[in-house]
Amino acid sequence: MTLAADRVTASDRAYADLLDGIQSGALPAGFVLGEVEQAARLGISRTPMREALRRLAADGLVVQQSPRVTVVADLDAGDIRALFEIRRALEETSARLAATRGDAGLFAELAEEFAHVDLSAAAGRDAYYALIARFDAALDAAVDNDYIASALRTVRTHLVRVRRMARDKPARLAASAAEHRTIAQALAARDGDLAAHATHVHLHNALTGILETLNEGQK
Template sequence: MRASDKAYQALLEDIVDGTLQPGTSLAEVEQSERLGVSRTPVREALSQLRKDGLIEQTRGRGLTVTDVSLDDIVELYELRQPLEQQAAKLAAQRGNTQIFTQLAAEFRNAERLIEGGDTGIKAYYNLNERLDRAIEDAIASPYLVSALKTLHLHLARIRRLSRRDPIRLKAAAIETLVIIEAIVDRNSELAASATAVHMQQSLRNALETARSRAVTERVA
């Protein structure tokens, strides 16, 4: 693995999991020492992350981790909604039915996973990731897939902020199941509509969580 890829992955993880909080200033030498590589690969990684929108140039010099405000969540969903709808639509038209049939079966079991503590939740998140990858494989269009991938980076950040509310997770699993079943039935219209529903509910949950979290932090 190249040092620049390693630096990118490491920084990406640190930003997504919150080790590098929004607003954190990223000096090249500092990061190169921390990651054990020279400045060159760090620079490359930073410029990639800037393209991803995870870091930004602030006040002339100095790169900082971008903020994730309530507005950002709304704005992110303004991109997410059309992208995921299109993805679901195309997956319904072209997807390998067998794969999605299998995923549907697993999602029918999601409630048990969600109730299974941390390991279960982890398995559930893993299942969601496999679904995302299946959809990406199904649509095959590299432009759309690339846009989805960048989107999912930002979503991962937000998800970290969301509380793992089992009730919401179960509801989400059911919404997702509707989408998958539509894909299996090659019903692209339904897949798109079900995705719209899922997006709407996800956004509402994300906002509620973020709001209460903001209040909690102000109190604490």
């Protein structure tokens, strides 16, 4: 029993370490993840490392090119568009459900917080991203659907990479905060149609901004 628990713990640690490396960009697209080398780096055996790589492959974050070669998956404009297609479906549905199932008072409080974010300094931007995470958690709790929550967790895992690729633009961040406030206000008013529409507008603008940033980086 102890050995099994140790193996799971080692696998979880390897997964978390590699996930952080991929999301932060320390392990870029195309980086070869050698099973032996990575296991040695973390001081674990190859079995838990193999399990961690399988989990990352299931998440779509790495690609098994051969039985012995695993590389970090690419993430191009086409992938981002596809990611936003499923994101729209999930988040617009979640907004409609949360409008009828959620705590109106909580969403009113979140709307007020979005109205007073300070995006002028790095600390304020970090606090803004933390506020978005709290908003997402409140939305998930209101929807109370494990299948939707599981699908959104996978999408958000990839979104961390997408956000890193897109530079923080003051105008876009300010617009995003206003868009989040509108969504939260609609949820507080229990207006599902408005919440879904505001979510659609926010995601459209977010995707447009990300793709523009990628195009600028390629020039």
